[in-house]
């Protein structure tokens with residue numbers, strides 16, 4: 001975690017919460033929301049999305065949009081507790097969690113960031129609640 005802190009410091013942030021409150025993260029999220037990667041729904045369970053989750057912090061400060069995935073707060077906290085339990089890399093934990101979820105829900109597993117045809121149809125069928 002200290003390599004991560006060093007990286008944040010070099011970018012001029014005192015902490016991760018400082019980073020999350022900053023203009024850069026605000027702009028990245030705006031680009032993410034405007035992209036095809038964002039459907040307003042949790043990528044794992046299709047509940048309304050509440051979090052933009054990092055698959056990897058490797059490019060923190062200059063993230064690719066594919067480093068990010070929308071999750072509901074329930075799936076988001078599950079992914080982070082699995083990360084702590086399994087001690088695996090966040091990207092693998094997140095992708096595994098999403099695949100498990102999709103498998104359980106009967107959707108064809110795909111890599112995070114991609115939606116199957118079925119997933120797109122399901123998504124289109126769900127009414128998005130705003131606010």
Ligand SMILES: [Zn+2]
Nearest residue numbers: 042045072075
């Ligand atoms: Zn979810």
Ligand SMILES: [Zn+2]
Nearest residue numbers: 052053054076
């Ligand atoms: Zn996260």
